Amino acid sequence: MTGLKIDEVAKQSGLTKRTIRYYEQIGLLSSPPRSEGGFRLYSEDHVNFLKKITNAKEVMGFSLAELQEFIKLSDMLELQRHDYRKVKGTELQKEKLEKVFHTVEEQLKLLEQKKKNILKVESDLVSLRDRAQAALIRFEEEK
Numbered sequence: 001m002t003g004l005k006i007d008e009v010a011k012q013s014g015l016t017k018r019t020i021r022y023y024e025q026i027g028l029l030s031s032p033p034r035s036e037g038g039f040r041l042y043s044e045d046h047v048n049f050l051k052k053i054t055n056a057k058e059v060m061g062f063s064l065a066e067l068q069e070f071i072k073l074s075d076m077l078e079l080q081r082h083d084y085r086k087v088k089g090t091e092l093q094k095e096k097l098e099k100v101f102h103t104v105e106e107q108l109k110l111l112e113q114k115k116k117n118i119l120k121v122e123s124d125l126v127s128l129r130d131r132a133q134a135a136l137i138r139f140e141e142e143k
Contacts, residue, residue, distance in 0.1 A: 003032065003041025013050035020050065028053065028068055060114055070110055077103045 010017045023029040029049065032042045056062050056070060080103055084096040 003035075003043060004047065006040055006042065009042045009047055009050065012047045014054060015050055023050070023053065026064070026068075028064070028071065060111065061118065062114065066110060066114070070107065073103055073107045073110070077107070 004012075006017045006020060009015075009020060013020070015023075020029065024031055029046065032040045032046055035041055053067060053071070056067055060070075062070060077100065080096060080100045084093065084100055087093050087096055
């Protein structure tokens with residue numbers, strides 16, 4: 001049985017071995033097959049998935065719970081797209097397309113909520129900066 005050992009996966013994905021095992025433990029990453037000696041043997045798909053997770057965490061600022069939901073929706077969307085392609089040109093096409101539409105809407109809702117949270121933090125920081133700047137100006141004027 002061939003595959004990548006966890007050291008190689010960690011190196012390629014930029015994650016620690018502990019993080020990779022944790023993602024597997026919480027069900028975020030599918031469990032890889034094991035060698036006869038009991039070692040995990042990861043595929044390139046595992047590595048690509050871990051890179052996708054890392055990107056979602058870093059770029060979108062997702063928590064693990066949000067990440068699990070986003071990945072679940074991504075997986076669901078991929079299945080729905082596959083189902084849609086199979087029925088193209090049939091009566092089921094509209095039904096499948098509606099499912100795709102609703103799943104994309106759910107993903108967009110997650111992103112919209114994250115954007116609102118980020119904008120709130122930004123607003124709070126701008127307000128704090130402005131108050132600090134005003135206080136500094138008052139200090140300078142009092143001299």
